[in-house]
Amino acid sequence: MSDWPADWDGVTETVVTTRGPNDRWNVAALGVHAGDPATARTWGRTRTWRNFRERGRGYVQFTRDPVDFVEAACSIREEEEPILASASAWAEVRVAQTDAGEEDGTKWVDWELRVEASEVRERVVPTVSRAHAAVVEATVAASRLGVAGYDDETLRERIAFCESVVERAGGNREREAWRRFEALTE
Numbered sequence: 001m002s003d004w005p006a007d008w009d010g011v012t013e014t015v016v017t018t019r020g021p022n023d024r025w026n027v028a029a030l031g032v033h034a035g036d037p038a039t040a041r042t043w044g045r046t047r048t049w050r051n052f053r054e055r056g057r058g059y060v061q062f063t064r065d066p067v068d069f070v071e072a073a074c075s076i077r078e079e080e081e082p083i084l085a086s087a088s089a090w091a092e093v094r095v096a097q098t099d100a101g102e103e104d105g106t107k108w109v110d111w112e113l114r115v116e117a118s119e120v121r122e123r124v125v126p127t128v129s130r131a132h133a134a135v136v137e138a139t140v141a142a143s144r145l146g147v148a149g150y151d152d153e154t155l156r157e158r159i160a161f162c163e164s165v166v167e168r169a170g171g172n173r174e175r176e177a178w179r180r181f182e183a184l185t186e
Contacts, residue, residue, distance in 0.1 A: 104149030
């Protein structure tokens, strides 16, 4: 993992940008699994899946901005440039498909991610925000609504709990992220 601009263990939720057929950069959420090489799984026939398949590369970004994360996870967002202003660090990756399958009617593809270039733009003192984590968890739950193999009622209960955490513990950006989340998932 030494080529990555950050060390982690397990799965880290990131924002990835991939160049689409219109030459704009699609912004999406992507869970990246630590390892050598790091890996990721795309679910369904998404823009990220298409752009990985057709272009074989993208930019994995580490951002602590909950609004950018919500927009990446819950909307179709395209940018002129690949790196978000909120990215504390990024890695340009070359991707290769390693496996594919189907689970409960949804196709998935596993990818290995190899770093070609990276940059640390900002060093931050780590803080733990329950509200930020709740925003991220809510986007994961929302992405599984209506997907066979997941119980929608359980997911909605998880989202409601996350909302209560944001209400109790959130700062301005987490509250703005929650408003954006609600607008995008209505």
